[in-house]
Amino acid sequence: MGDKKVNRRDFINSTMRLTAAVAVGGLAGMAVGKSNSGQYVWQIDPFECTQCGRCATECVLSESAVKCVHAYDLCGYCDLCGGYFKPGVKNLETAAEYQLCPTAAIERKFIEEPYFEYVIKKDLCIGCAKCVAGCTSFGNGSLHLQILHDICVDCNECAIARACPSDAIRRVPADDPYLIKGNFSPDEPAEWVNKS
Amino acid sequence: MTNNQRNRTILNRIVFILLFSMLAISSFAQTQRFPKPEFETGYSQPSPDTPEPRALGIEYLDVLVLVLALSLASWLAIRKRSRKGLMWLSVFSLLYFGFYRLGCVCSIGAIQNVALTLSDPAYAISIPIILFFVLPLLFTLFFGRTFCASVCPLGVLQDLVIVKPIHIKPWLQKALGLIPYIYLGLAVLLAATGSDFIICRYDPFIGFFRMGASFTMILLGVVFVLMGLFVARPYCRFLCPYGVLLGWMSRFSKSHLSITPAECIQCKLCEHSCPFDVIDEPTEELKHEEKIKNRKRFTIFALLIPVWMFLGGLALSGVHGFLAKAHPDVYLAELLIKNPGLKNDTENLDVQTFLASGKTMEQLVSEASVVKSEYYTGSWILGVFLGLVIGVMLMNQFIVRKRTDYEPNKTGCFSCGRCMDYCPVKK
Numbered sequence: 001m002g003d004k005k006v007n008r009r010d011f012i013n014s015t016m017r018l019t020a021a022v023a024v025g026g027l028a029g030m031a032v033g034k035s036n037s038g039q040y041v042w043q044i045d046p047f048e049c050t051q052c053g054r055c056a057t058e059c060v061l062s063e064s065a066v067k068c069v070h071a072y073d074l075c076g077y078c079d080l081c082g083g084y085f086k087p088g089v090k091n092l093e094t095a096a097e098y099q100l101c102p103t104a105a106i107e108r109k110f111i112e113e114p115y116f117e118y119v120i121k122k123d124l125c126i127g128c129a130k131c132v133a134g135c136t137s138f139g140n141g142s143l144h145l146q147i148l149h150d151i152c153v154d155c156n157e158c159a160i161a162r163a164c165p166s167d168a169i170r171r172v173p174a175d176d177p178y179l180i181k182g183n184f185s186p187d188e189p190a191e192w193v194n195k196s
Numbered sequence: 197m198t199n200n201q202r203n204r205t206i207l208n209r210i211v212f213i214l215l216f217s218m219l220a221i222s223s224f225a226q227t228q229r230f231p232k233p234e235f236e237t238g239y240s241q242p243s244p245d246t247p248e249p250r251a252l253g254i255e256y257l258d259v260l261v262l263v264l265a266l267s268l269a270s271w272l273a274i275r276k277r278s279r280k281g282l283m284w285l286s287v288f289s290l291l292y293f294g295f296y297r298l299g300c301v302c303s304i305g306a307i308q309n310v311a312l313t314l315s316d317p318a319y320a321i322s323i324p325i326i327l328f329f330v331l332p333l334l335f336t337l338f339f340g341r342t343f344c345a346s347v348c349p350l351g352v353l354q355d356l357v358i359v360k361p362i363h364i365k366p367w368l369q370k371a372l373g374l375i376p377y378i379y380l381g382l383a384v385l386l387a388a389t390g391s392d393f394i395i396c397r398y399d400p401f402i403g404f405f406r407m408g409a410s411f412t413m414i415l416l417g418v419v420f421v422l423m424g425l426f427v428a429r430p431y432c433r434f435l436c437p438y439g440v441l442l443g444w445m446s447r448f449s450k451s452h453l454s455i456t457p458a459e460c461i462q463c464k465l466c467e468h469s470c471p472f473d474v475i476d477e478p479t480e481e482l483k484h485e486e487k488i489k490n491r492k493r494f495t496i497f498a499l500l501i502p503v504w505m506f507l508g509g510l511a512l513s514g515v516h517g518f519l520a521k522a523h524p525d526v527y528l529a530e531l532l533i534k535n536p537g538l539k540n541d542t543e544n545l546d547v548q549t550f551l552a553s554g555k556t557m558e559q560l561v562s563e564a565s566v567v568k569s570e571y572y573t574g575s576w577i578l579g580v581f582l583g584l585v586i587g588v589m590l591m592n593q594f595i596v597r598k599r600t601d602y603e604p605n606k607t608g609c610f611s612c613g614r615c616m617d618y619c620p621v622k623k
Contacts, residue, residue, distance in 0.1 A: 016448040020337055024445075027310065028330040034313050036320035041249050050552065052545045062408040072241045076230025112237045122245060140228045149249035153298050153406065156305045157393035162524075165549035178246045 040171035042158045046144035046181050048168035051133035055145055056126045058163040065152035066127035066145050066160065068105070068120050071181040074142035077115035082138025083131035084108055084118055100130050118143070141181065149177050255324045258297060262331055265289055265347045270339035272346075272613075273453045279617035286346035286355060294349035299405040303328050303343070304350065304438040305396045307380070308387035315388035332438075336445040340452040344432060344442065344610040350401050351436075354429045355612060357421055361428040361471035369473060370589065372434040373608075377585045380437035381578040382519075389570050391523040395437060428471035432610065443607040453604060453611045456621045460601035467602060469618035474608035479599045494594040501587035508583025512575040520571040529564035532557065 044055070044066065055066035079092055084106050089098045094108055105124035109117045120143075127145060135143040147160075147169075161169035172179065265285065272281040293299065301309075306329035313321040332343035344351045364372075379395075386392045396402075400416040403409030409417075423430045432439055446452070455466045455475070467475050482490070512519075520526045528546055532538060538547050550560065604615065 013448050017337060017450065020445055020448060021334070024330060024333045024337070027314075028326055031310050031313050031321055031326045031329075032323070034317070034320060035323055035326060039255055039322050039324075040320070050549050052549065054545070060409060061406065069244045069246070071244055073232070074228060075232065076228065077233050078230055111239050112235060115233050115235065117239075119242070120245075140230055146246070148245075148247055150247035152249070153300060154249070156301055156309065156396045159397075162392070165546045166553065174249050177249050178244075180244050180246065 039174040041149060041154055041174045041177045042147050042152065042161060042169055043172040043177060043179050044145050044147055045168050045170060045179055046141075046146070048166050049129070049132070049145055050166045050168070051129040051136065051145075052165055053128050053130070054163045054165070055160050056128040058160045059127075060155060060159050061151065061153065063151065064127040064160075065147050065149075067122055067125040067148050067151075068127065068129070068131055068143055069146040069148075069178075069180060070118060070120055071142045071144065071183070072117075073182045074140045075118065076140050076142075077111065077117060078139060079114045079116055081108070081116065081118060081135070083135030083143045085134075087134075100134050102126070102128060102130065106131060122148075144181055146178055146180070255322070258293075259324050259327045259331075261292060262328065262347070266331060266335045266343060269342035269346045269611075270335060273342050273611045274339055274451055277453075277457060277613070277616050279613035282346045282611075282613045283356075286352035289347050290349050290352045290356070293347070294353065294401075294405045299349055299399070299402045300396075301325050301328055302350070303332050303348065304436060305393065305399070307438060307441075308383055308393045308395055311384045311387040312390065316390055319390075333441060333445050336442050336449060338450045340449045340606065340611045341439075341442050341446045341609065342453075342611045344439070345612050349405070350399070351429065351432050351610065353401055353404070354420070354424045354431060355610075357424050358428045358471050359425040362426050364427070364473060366473070369433075374585070374589070375434050376437055376440045377582060379435055380440045381581055383437050385519070385571075385574045385578050386522050389520075389523060389567060389574060391520075391567075394522075400431060429610070433472060433608075446609070447607045449606060452606050453609065453613065453616065455602055455604060455615045456619045457616075457623055458621050461621060462602070463620060464602070465618045465620060466615035469614045470604075471614065472608065472610065472612075474605040474610075475615060476599060476603050476605050478601055479596060482596060490594045490596060494591060497587070497591040497594065501584065501591065504587035504590075505580045505583035507579075508581075508586070509576045509579035512579030512582070513572055516571045516575040517568065519575055520568045523564075523567045523571075525560065526564045526567050526571075529560050532560070 056064055059065055084100060085092065085098055086100050091098070096104060099106070103124045103126055105121045105126075107119045107121055109119065111117050129145055131143050132145055135141055158169055161167075176184075178184075265288070269282065269285055272278050272285065293302070301324070306325050309321050309325050310329050312319050332347070336343060345355075346352055383393075383395045386394055398413075398416070400413070400420040403413045403417050420431055462478070467477070521530065524546075528550060532547065532550075538544055539551060541547060604611075
């Protein structure tokens, strides 16, 4: 009697073990079927971004992984830069009170008459998108936000993506991890090209 | 200046203003308002600063480290029987998976990725995440929860801060032990509907690994660590959703850590060594009438399980509207239906972005109602699942397993090895 009981328990145990193994294997198999061998990272689509400013505050890191990136190819090198100067400044000078950037993270350099180069100082930029808004509404839109992958810890769910009101953040393949304006064609080109 | 000339300048100005305003309206246009200059001084244009992410190869290194750590932990728990070894391995795991890899991706959070990939055809999961989900389950199926013992960074962090564990009454342990099932169910529901990854959002310890987080996250972490000084491994026992799956695997595991290497001498030392109260005492022989009574109760409770399942489904499907608010679309749609005045609130970013996006209210509402119907089905399934869990738990009270020795409870035991260290029998 005792032996029989032990055998029964063993039998139930091994049956359940097999069931569990099949279940886990099945789940894994289904997931593998949908998987992609590549790795993905988070990135901002600059054409979707509405410069709301949440990138500066919603990142789980105390220094946001989002910073402004300058697509120099698109820049007009303007003297009166909408991303650098506050609207309505009297003199085009580099005084702090004329600058749009709250941390003075944009460096204005004279190149030749009448052109100026604007360089983002990465360690000062907080990703607030104030310059992006200025450049997009008055200039070429060459200043735009990107998630910098030397800072980003690639959270399972990006806190900024969740907070983004315009769903501008998506996963992109890790071997092409940036969406720099001018260097990529958005998924639906018709949507943004024909809006002019 | 003649009249004709003046007219022409005015005309020119009007044309210019018209052109300029057209440019201003087309703010989305990517045609360059100010063409790129051609420099004469030999200026060379810098390229945008784009640092590369971690290489894919390193992702597989993590998987390799996971396999090695799991193998070592299982060997230390079952063959070598070394509590010290398990402890040093847990220090390594805390440093590697916790502080070096910053706690992401972890097996607990991987539940959500698997749930989302099975429900959303557009979401592609990466192979390392699948492996992080599956490997600990398979190892547990063979060797017990050695993953919890010294591989999981969240578990070992709590294990290393246990100071003076208090005893928790069995009924309270059982009741609190239901929370992980609820948490697991909710996490799968919210992940599968694409609403949120709550396991990651409310991970209490990841703030320590990253050395920074929001105030509430840090507060949650500090509370859990302080609680963990006295209530051993509070997250693992009363919250961890992955622990539910590991418990199922461990219950039927092929081999498992044993307290004593040879014959148990019933000294009861191990019982006091376990901070988690998961060592089962030897059972007393029941009287014949008791046995029959138990069998009757068991049958009654087994027959009641479908009732629990139905009631659970009914109850949770009743609150599916509330649960669905976790989805941003549903939340926004309901907010705007309730307070149409919010459309004039320029401070509300979500509302303003929605209005500027050109989507109509009807589109938003129809999208939200699709999500809501998913939630209706999902909350039925969740309710049935929770009813089943409660029913089985009630039924199991009347199964009396015969035990002659002190044995670890295979479902709840974390294989930490404290009991075998305490056992006076050595070979």
